[in-house]
Amino acid sequence: MTKQYNIRNFADLLRVPAERRDDCMRELQYGLALLELSFGDDAHKYGKKGFVWTDDGATRIEMMCADGTPFLTLAVEPAAAIRGASGQEGGGAR
Structure with missing residues (x-):
């Protein structure tokens, strides 16, 4: 069951x-x-x-507008998950 925490x-x-907490802190660091x-300087x-923070096992950060609309998303995946069929790095853009 996925649980969300308002921090x-x-x-x-x-x-x-x-x-x-380690996963939560890692995603907070990615978000920062x-x-x-x-x-930049206006961050x-x-x-x-x-x-x-959504405790779903995924490393995905969404920046939201004031109205709740996402405007920027970062998804971090293990390198093995993004290898191409040939096993080489850089399986392509998603």
């Missing part, structure tokens, strides 16, 4: 089960990097309402 402060992070890459202006 706005440290107390909210404590609701994430201890054994799942995505903001910095997307907005601090975005994401002020926190984030929703």
Whole structure:
């Protein structure tokens, strides 16, 4: 069963089960990097309402507009999952 956690402060992070926090923190780091890459020095202006972490085993981060519409998505997959049929790196764009 997929569970979502609304993270706005440290107390909210404590609701994430201890054994799942490493995954949550990794996705938070990816999300911060995505903001910095997307907005540079203005990144601090975005994401002020926190984030929703979905404990689904996937590493996928969506940046949402104020109305809830996703405007930027990052999906991180293991290298083995994106190898081409020949077994070479770079199986192509998705």
